[in-house]
Amino acid sequence: MQDLIDGYQQTKRMLRALRTLNTDAAERGLLSSMISDCEYAIEWLVSGRRPGNKRGVERRAGYQRERPIDPIRIQSYVMQSTAGSPANITDWERWQIEEALRTLTPLERACYEMAAGQGIGHGDIASMLGISRGNVSTLLGRAEEKIKLNKISSLFLQ
Incomplete structure (x- = not known):
């Protein structure tokens, strides 16, 4: 898992370097979007839940948790x-x-x-x-x- 996180962080650094070198506004926007996607994936991998969620599945109310009964x-x-x-x-x-x-x-x-x-x-x-x-x-x-x-x-x- 750590290898995957390291790979995303390395890709994010390379994309930031490309964005600083690039002068075309359209390409800079595309690179910024790619950087944002990498940050999203890194946060998800580190935290274990979807970024931006205020309540994870483990914090649901009792009636929202489903526990199957035989x-x-x-x-x-x-x-x-x-x-x-x-x-x-x-x-x-x-x-x-x-x-x-x-x-x-x-x-x-x-x-x-x-x-x-x-x-x-x-x-x-x-x-x-x-x-x-x-x-x-x-x-x-x-x-x-x-x-x-x-x-x-x-x-x-x-």
């Missing part, structure tokens, strides 16, 4: 429910649960199902979903509030 792994948690066997729940009770969870966002629902359904801790949920522990607590609070409001306003959940 769907089979999530399904295995859903299937190993500690809240009781699906055989113990009637169709009406299952429908009521689905109705109560209907207003939740996918992330709120995932957090709520893992915490309330499987008894997984906030830290483990955070690591599985790739979010912070505080964010898990916030999402669970919002989910519980939405479920409570849904229970009050729905005729079927009383």
